[in-house]
Amino acid sequence: MSVARSYLDLFGPRWSGPYRSIDVQLTRARLSALAGATYLSCGRMRVDRRGSHYLAATRCGFIALGACNDGRGDRWIIAVPPQTGFGEPEIGEIEDLFSLICTLGWRAQGWIAVHAGAVAKGDRCVLLCAASGGGKSTLTAALVQNGWKTLGDDKLLLRAGDRAAVLASMLQTFNLDPATRRWLNVGDIDALPRYSAWTQKRRIHVNMLAENQALERAAPTHLAVLRRCSEVDGIRATRMETREVLPSLLRQIVIPSDREAAATILETAISCARGLHGVYVDIGDDAYAKPGWLASLESALA
Amino acid sequence: MRSTLVATVVEDGAVLLDLETKYFYALNETGWAIVQLFENAGASVDVILECCRSWGARPEDDAAIHAFLQDMHGYGLLEDCRPAECAPHVELKSAWTPPAVTRQREPLQTIVTSAFDPSVPLAE
Numbered sequence: 001m002s003v004a005r006s007y008l009d010l011f012g013p014r015w016s017g018p019y020r021s022i023d024v025q026l027t028r029a030r031l032s033a034l035a036g037a038t039y040l041s042c043g044r045m046r047v048d049r050r051g052s053h054y055l056a057a058t059r060c061g062f063i064a065l066g067a068c069n070d071g072r073g074d075r076w077i078i079a080v081p082p083q084t085g086f087g088e089p090e091i092g093e094i095e096d097l098f099s100l101i102c103t104l105g106w107r108a109q110g111w112i113a114v115h116a117g118a119v120a121k122g123d124r125c126v127l128l129c130a131a132s133g134g135g136k137s138t139l140t141a142a143l144v145q146n147g148w149k150t151l152g153d154d155k156l157l158l159r160a161g162d163r164a165a166v167l168a169s170m171l172q173t174f175n176l177d178p179a180t181r182r183w184l185n186v187g188d189i190d191a192l193p194r195y196s197a198w199t200q201k202r203r204i205h206v207n208m209l210a211e212n213q214a215l216e217r218a219a220p221t222h223l224a225v226l227r228r229c230s231e232v233d234g235i236r237a238t239r240m241e242t243r244e245v246l247p248s249l250l251r252q253i254v255i256p257s258d259r260e261a262a263a264t265i266l267e268t269a270i271s272c273a274r275g276l277h278g279v280y281v282d283i284g285d286d287a288y289a290k291p292g293w294l295a296s297l298e299s300a301l302a
Numbered sequence: 303m304r305s306t307l308v309a310t311v312v313e314d315g316a317v318l319l320d321l322e323t324k325y326f327y328a329l330n331e332t333g334w335a336i337v338q339l340f341e342n343a344g345a346s347v348d349v350i351l352e353c354c355r356s357w358g359a360r361p362e363d364d365a366a367i368h369a370f371l372q373d374m375h376g377y378g379l380l381e382d383c384r385p386a387e388c389a390p391h392v393e394l395k396s397a398w399t400p401p402a403v404t405r406q407r408e409p410l411q412t413i414v415t416s417a418f419d420p421s422v423p424l425a426e
Binding site for chain 2: 042099115132266267270
């Protein structure tokens with residue numbers, strides 16, 4: 001239960017609705033079930049779907065059974081085998097199950113989950129896209145310390161609005177490597193615990209970077225794909241062809257193998273990508289120590 | 303059309319996503335109109351050509367239509383089946399232009415980390 005609570009406590013920003021009821025029961029029980037991944041296959045989890053019912057199975061033997069009903073909300077049971085300890089893999093797999101439960105619930109409300117950061121200044125709001133470890137958190141933190149507001153560095157919700165797409169913040173914590181102290185004012189980051197055994201990164205709240213820079217919702221205007229590029233001195237931003245914007249956005253979204261789910265996600269992504277200006281942001285070694293990096297980037301986002 | 307494909311209509315045609323290979327394809331309006339003829343059931347080449355004529359295609363456009371069907375086949379988007387008894391009624395909403403299908407250079411991720419993260423982490 002404490003693992004689940006720790007995971008859900010990460011979702012900090014106030015949600016202004018609409019709300020959805022999601023009931024999750026955790027139980028110690030050994031269930032035997034074979035999930036064939038008709039819906040989704042992830043690193044540690046396979047998910048099947050039959051109508052509004054879902055079956056998820058993880059490597060450690062956790063089983064989740066869920067029923068998602070539009071009108072009445074979602075009900076889930078997560079069965080954890082007796083005598084299961086909660087070390088690194090087990091914690092990760094509980095988090096995977098809750099990620100699944102949450103993304104299904106959000107999608108039922110019209111929101112799709114996007115693995116991206118977002119920053120905003122004036123009438124600009126930029127989606128920052130890259131794989132894990134690609135530099136989203138560092139760039140987001142650097143911009144926050146230079147007057148930009150942020151909706152988060154890693155997990156966002158996106159929906160197609162009546163006139164424009166809308167981004168919603170989910171997390172207001174960053175996972176930053178202590179090495180970023182070379183460029184950022186990150187306080188006593190080394191004193192914080194590592195957020196996972198396989199990384200040096202620490203979890204810090206956005207207020208540790210700058211006060212009052214957290215944003216809850218914004219309309220995206222730009223999409224930036226971050227690329228590490230040793231040959232670049234500082235930061236170089238170049239315009240992206242319009243036809244590359246949609247695939248760049250889709251690369252930050254998990255698309256299940258299920259036709260109905262994929263169609264919903266595709267429609268939302270296409271609608272949202274329509275109005276976005278795309279930019280490639282190439283980040284050189286020690287980029288944030290180079291004078292002029294911020295001006296160079298901001299002028300490309302004008 | 304293969305059952306692993308998901309189609310979404312856009313302003314100037316449609317986007318097809320192959321859920322198996324994670325490639326996606328852009329169809330222009332004419333291409334999408336042709337695909338709708340066999341989206342859910344088979345259609346013979348003769349029926350396709352006849353519909354294209356009704357949309358404004360001329361005999362010299364036949365080569366472009368055949369090339370489009372070959373591209374669709376080459377990308378693995380079609381599967382053999384018996385033609386339907388009658389073709390669905392499909393309108394081409396804009397003026398006739400040769401059909402085109404373009405495949406995105408790189409597919410989307412085929413290995414995902416979790417329900418939230420579509421990528422494999424880069425080495426730190």
